Amino acid sequence: MSEPAYVFGVVCEAPADQQTACTIADRVISAEVDWVQPEFRDTFYRWSGVGASPDVKFVRWQKVREESALLSIRPLFGRFGGEAGKPDALMTRRALLLFASLKRLPDAVVLVRDSDGDASRRDGLEQARSAYDWPFSVVIALAEPKREAWVLSGFEPKGHNEGTRLQRLKERLSVDPLIKSHELDASTHGAKTDIKRALRELTQDDQLRELQCIEDSTLDLLKQRGAKNGLADFMKEVQERLVPIFKGPAVPG
Known part of the structure; x- marks a missing residue:
């Protein structure tokens, strides 16, 4: 080649x-x-x-x-x-x-x-x-604070299970992690607002699902949600x- x-x-x-x-x-x-x-x-x-x-x-x-x-x-x-x-x-x-x-x-x-x-x-x-x-x-x-914020910017729940996980995460964090990912924690592993933990809860450590977040979401959505991250x-x-x-x-x- x-x-x-x-x-x-x-x-x-x-x-x-x-x-x-x-x-x-x-x-x-x-x-x-x-x-x-x-x-x-x-x-x-x-x-x-x-x-x-x-x-x-x-x-x-x-x-x-x-x-x-x-x-x-x-x-x-x-x-x-x-x-x-x-x-x-x-x-x-x-x-x-x-x-x-x-x-x-x-x-x-x-x-x-x-x-x-x-x-x-x-x-x-x-x-x-x-x-x-x-x-x-x-x-x-x-x-x-970390690249996980960019993946969160593109996350759109697929099906009931993902929608439920997102709602529970919002309640636990008291913030919407999809539009305020820049406010999550980058330094304390396992903390309530740990950004890696938040993404893991949504995608269940599925790397393909993470990739879909940045491949399938519109560029306009990524730009909008990524204004501060x-x-x-x-x-x-x-x-x-x-x-x-x-x-x-x-x-x-």
Whole structure:
């Protein structure tokens, strides 16, 4: 199989993060670029890590330092446009340097991250993106507080059992987790408002059901419910920084 026209690098923490973010990006791209349809997607672009294998779709944040050492990439130190680095800025710069060192430069790099309730993480990602003239577009996918919030944004109960589970969850949380997922807890495992627990109660740990939430829901619904959990911001980033790659010169940095 021939190499697709475009390669989009991905940095994230786990396969579920890559699947969630890239599935949503796929949908936005298909909606905006009519000739990039799902059945032919692989001929136009692929998601990638830093290895040669096309089966590797991302590089883990935890592996960026190790991968950089393997390629003898010297880390950059110092400030960002005269400012001290905010949370995640140094790590993000290292990740972007890693992709910038590859023989086959990606056309874009997507930074998938959970805020874990720390809003300053977005500032750090923005610092690393804007402080340098990167040779590719940089897309920020920051889930607030975690990627589970994006899945909750697309959950629509199917059948009586799911409807009952949703109603019980609303009563237990005293909040609608589908429209206020950003208010759930990201740090205390098993807590009353633990976002992972909330999603697990609705989907019963069914990964296919999770995928249906982001594949089957309308983009308008995802955007509406994702206004405060980072999803709407990410969809806008895809529109502004990935879609133009298919239509002409990409947005730099």
